[in-house]
Amino acid sequence: MVNFDYKQLLQKNINNKEKNVVNELYGSLLNGYINQDTIVTNDQFGPRLLNNQEGSSIWEQIKHELLTCENYTFAVAFITDSMVSNLKPIFKDLSRRGIKGRILTSTYLYFNQPAVFQELLKIPNIEVKIAEVDGFHQKGYIFQHQGYQTIIIGSANLTTNALMRNYEWSLRINSLDSGDIVDQVRSNVELEWKNASNLTNEWITSYSFTYKKNYKQSLQYQELDSENDTRIIKPNQMQKDALEQLRLLREKGKQRGLIISATGTGKTYLGAFDVKSTDPKKMLFLAHREQILEKSKESFSRIIGGKKTDYGLYTGNSRNKNAKYVFATVQTLSKSNHLSLFDRDEFDYILVDEVHHAGAETYQKIMNYFQPKFYLGMTATPDRNDDFNVFKLFNYNIAYEIRLPQALEEDMLCPFHYVGISDYTFKDNRVNEAIDSYNNEKGNHKNEQKIVEQLSSQERVKYILDQTRYYGYSGDVLHGLIFCSGVAESVSLAKELTRQGYPSKALSGNDSEVKRRSVVKNLEKGIIKYIVTVDIFNEGIDIPCINQVVFLRNTNSNIVYIQQLGRGLRKSKGKEYVEILDFIGNYKNNYIIPVALTDDSSYSKDNARATTSMEPTIGVSTIYFERVAKEKIFDSIRQAKFDSMRNLRTVYNEMKKRVGRVPLLQDFIKFNSIDPVILSNKEKNYANFLIKMGEQINISDYENKILSFLDVELLNGKRRHELILLDLLINNSEISMEKFDEALIVKGGFKLSFYSGLKMYDLGGLRIDRCQAI
Template sequence: MTDLQTELQNSALAGLVDKERYISQDEYLPKLLFNTAEDHVKTHLDEELMTCQHFTFAVAFITEAVLTMLKPKLADLALKGVTGRILTSNYLGFNKPKVFKELFKIPNLEVRILKQSDSFHAKGYIFDKGDYQSMIIGSSNLTETALIRNYEWNLRITSYENAALTAQVINEVQQQWQRAEVLTPDWIANYEADYQTIVVNRQKNEPAAIVAEESAHYSTITPNHMQKEALKSLNFLRHEGHQKALIVSATGTGKTYLGAFDVQRVNPKKFLFIVHREQILMKAKASFHQVLGGDWSEYGILSGNENQRDARYLFATIQTLSKERTLTQFDPAEFDYIMIDEAHKSGASSYHRVIDYFKPQFLLGMTATPERTDDFNIYELFDYNLAYEIRLQDALEEDMLAPFHYIGVTDYELDGEISEEKTPLQNLVSSERMDYVEQQLNYYGYAGDQVHGLIFCSRKDEAKEVAQIMTAKGYPSVALTGEDSVDYREQVIRDFEAGKYQYIVTVDIFNEGIDIPCINQVVMLRNTQSSIIFIQQLGRGLRKFPRKDFVTVIDFIGNYKNNYLIPIALTGDHSRNKNSLRSKLSTDQIIGMSTINFTEVAKQRVYDSINNSNLTELKQLRDDYQDLKKRLGRVPLLFDFTTHGSIDGSVLIAKYDNYYQFLLKMKEDVHLTIDEDQVLRMLSKELLNGMRVHELLLLKLLLEKDGGLSVDDFKRALEQVHARTDQKTLDSMLLILGLSFFKTTDQDKYGREAYVVLLNNQYQLNSKIKAAYQANSFFKLLVDDVLATGLFKADDYDQTVPLTIGKKYTRKDACRLLGWEKDQSSTIYGYKTAYGTCPLFITYAKSQDIDDGIKYEDEFLNSQTMRMFTRHPRKIDSAEVQTMVQGNASGELKMPLFVKKSDDEGIDFYYLGLVDIDQKSLRQESMVVKDGKIDPVVTMNLILEKPVQYSLYLNLTKD
């Protein structure tokens, strides 16, 4: 029996007989797949596609959206020569003709169709892995709801090539495949003709149905879940006596309706709605009337063309209202309720004149983008009363927007060169590049029957050239820039909505304030300069619209230094933590029903940008700091950054040692003594990460209890937070708080005196620290902040064990958490035996630049086995090797394994668990080292107690 057969047998026995007795690797284990907030059937489908040599899908129903999600993967497979086939049907007419057109576009895919009379309703996915097959069979069709949201049951199984189940499934598929018709343009044309007949019959009664539906919607419109929460918050603020509030709500999430719902609740005698563009007035007025009802005569417009100032509900442009002759016609107390749309523009003098003049009972500002590049503080204007916030990711989760499918593709390489920041215009609009752009737009497509595309370019001359080229190619297009008049823009938009143009090409407009709900394709032909602008441009396509099931976003990614902004914008991760951003790229992200997908080359470009960029430049950190300070109305603390989803505090500490030093860089008027600075430095650099709760909790309790705490009381406190209480951990904790664990250079930075000592079974806090904590309120504030943030982070770790599988640690972290008496991280060259442990640190993809003498070929043989090389020169009978082998065999030496993909990922390694040495695998081999010298080296297989999670395994091992 081969090793693979043994693995498959163990997997079958573990899955179907006894999971405790038989150990199975994750990629072979039978598994029930269903959709949860953390896991999706689509993720497993992606993983199987990434590792297959051929695939067959047998599914009855397919949607355009799911094909859009899968196309980047299929394009990557095509480059590798991997092909597949899909067996589907026209059963019940579910699959639209456009679905078959999209299937026909995929070059490495063969499609056949069973007739409706066959009542084909299968849902199976088969992946050929060479020596074995994996299958997903269950209830999920190839639809976005089935793969992402619906509660579906699917069984994932693996079997050997001559297994009975494999033979049965493949034989059944083959029989149906032979009976099915081949997908051809003629077949599609015939199906489309038949399908159109069905649609025409259905549409005979459709107009009346639409009228009835719209009438019902008109009379019964109600707040959604998030709007209800916002309304509660606004009501609470008014109850507390506040007269101002701010709502932050992503584009397309119904800010105007939300405002109308609140006005309905307050029922003011007179209401004023202020906008910055006249074009918005009529839509806002209609939306309010839809909610509030009543006679149209109660609704009025105040603009350059109309003056209905006596209306109960008045909708005014700021340009007209702010004029002195207009403003003074009103009594300052005339309006009970004033609402400002796009409130981030309120820093302008025109808005200040209006706001300073009126004295309403309540003032509400609404904006999608509170972050500003100027010094205006929108939060201060509204008394720091942020009533509610609906960000893009929240809105997508709540199904408030049209879902999008982001596709990051590599830009065209012209003569071996990819687009960069300073690429000449002639290269950007070359026939080769524009042919490539056309191919990608056609391949990834759009929802619905006609494209309504918005293309963003980097320069005005490029936009005009692109529009001309696209028009010449048969896609009527028009360029719009800031040079065009408002009247011309509006006419173009009307023509675009009517179908005269398929694409609007722009550069410096359409970031905000433009509402074109029919947009179903957004194309980024430019470098991402700002995550805010990226989201604004993406948001142009996210408004819901009849027959628009989703929006396709195609981003052409060149060698841009700012590519790292893409995952920041799409995921809302503003931590500036490279590890966090890289993790967002390891698997395709799913937000609600939206997906983020990259081709492999494009993903690598973003990955390289993250690695090569300085995400913590002082200007960037200052901007983030000022944004949060404006929001809070005070100096932010580390805990504020953590809870507001801003900078990761550990990023600040890595650069500035403690938050006090960062505040000095921010020019804050703060002061600590040298001793206080040293204490804060130690707490921040060593404990803030929350990897072990013990030190944090003890310090917190000692500060609360005036400096003394018994060991028994502390153990009870640890038990309450489900943390271990073994003596080794308590001793290690004391080594840390006593500073003896640290090197002399670190002790000098931390003050050299023990922070905590153990006397007479009592933990005692250093008297100087206690006195400073009690005497200096600012020092107390910063110490409490570090402890609170560390304890908050500690929830991410399993405190019942020293190390949490799947988390990242440095060599120094491992020394501390494994209970070593001294920090020996600088002398761990791959591995080191000390204190009954031998941590192993492996960089999986070695840099080509490193010395041959340390370029060991460590590799995963499977998700539970790592083949490791010892240092050279070593033989099997070397003392170092025998210490490892014999100690591990006797159980006296614990060997935790840490792995990182490459040196690009910094100094952190994933902890994968404890390993045992496979004694039978020991081999003495040789390797070429410096100057061609050949040295002996020992290889051994390390068997993990638990297999590596499959998604992490793929991330670590894939090229």
């Protein structure tokens, strides 16, 4: 047995940080391999099993190690384009800091596609080699830190499935540079690295030839997303839940129901499934655009089946009144000469798509005329800036709500890879200031023409294209959508993009339906690379092939931002993800970006900062802000007045519309709205806030003081022992300290043993020796 005194290491000429590492490593070694009851002050260096289960993400650990290391080496057999896309912004930032990396991979089983190798060549400060050994199947990640190394080794390849989805086993271990395990791994990697081939364009050309010959063999090993048989479409779990809630609504005698579902989550299929289950005599599908109707008719036909003649359009160009399933435009059907052709009870099921438009006179005319057995309304954005209350229209019967993060977690949408990029900076700072002013004023500016020329200048467009080329897209052909600030800008950008080799077309609300369809078809066919738009494609347009969305304008509304983000979230064959590139300038509303990406309506600055700082993963969708872009967002958050009375009044009125009464504080939690603490703190307590909102609230001065006390002491919920005590007192008139202590252990995981020997307890300023309900 070797008698090793680790303290000898501490006598060496090393700095305090390295001495701390030695101490922590030694404690972690005892804790991880000898006795887990060893007292360790900080077990960050201990061995840890990573398996992609709750709180044990391989991807998050690798991301953390990359952002804190001095250099890194990956030895992995399989690599996918999707995971390379996730890593590109991190690798780019590491390169800016002078941190170098190496990737050793292989051609084993011809899993790695030539395009993946081509993408790896784009990444700066990374050297890539191809192992020549037969059967290379390694999965190891090595990170050099100051004085020690971290190794993650196990079953996970450099793929989205392995690092983020699958139930894997990977072990994270730490060792001093002189550790034997480090030496073993390092020696093995260095031997393979020495004998490996350099990744070059010539090598990729040669590999592409052999890859095509072996392509069929490689397919069985590819980690491609499996799609359901397109001939048989079945509801997913969330659609099943929604269908059940709709059934229960009708069972209770309700004649109207509202579905709130994030863009791209299959609202149309859900409606078709519900219509199929009710089997109406005749159904009306109502929408504001003919293009929506045509695609909806196809979807209903696939779900319900039957004869083609069962499905008909009633529009300006087609008048199929006698079909069993009628798909009508609001503009045509609302005209009296058309509406009068139908009996009031002709349809026993009416489905209104994009129902947030239903406040318009044309919608109201139709809905007031017909008397169906059931009205179903569907929308992704029920909270509008106008005075129309869609919740009231449907008698506050919210059958089901599917929010964006939930839909991403459930794999209902195509994952997104979001990168916040700092926008191009001109050498003349006066130009930058003018552009910022133009964007912050929503495009209204006296020097608009000059600013448009700068925004679409050769140097800025080149900068934009450099970023879009580096970050890329999923699939073989680019299908891009660019959002900018104004019509003139969109036209000028499209011309310059085309001139620089990326054929593009501008579209705005001024363009006809015929032109829109033509341009969309050209994008789908790959004839053009980008559609540059301003105020259309927020809703109702379905272009599943879009694999890159570019934001080149200020964000003024999280509703609009989510709508535009959603244009790329529809699943499509051959599309594993959509690349979202957000060019962030010095805009006062930048704080909306982290709020919108996480669908966070809490109005909490802490949440917005946390999203920007932590860059959370949602399902397998990733968020990353380049350093300068992150600083601009932080600056916007600092200056933003989240709790301005104007904002709070808007939020309050939206909730009142939703619930149809004066909202309770718990309503804001239930419906994922603002943090109730913000509302209550604004005027010392919620009752005062309600009075400010114009509500009739009658309370005495004493009651007002009690409410203010509860607001300060309990509402924020940060002192858990007080909330546990309050919960006990609700059901018990008197609680002994022994019972309180037991409850603290069970519910809070802690106890008040540090007060032993005292007869009086001081809990957050409330002194007690026996707790009584008052």
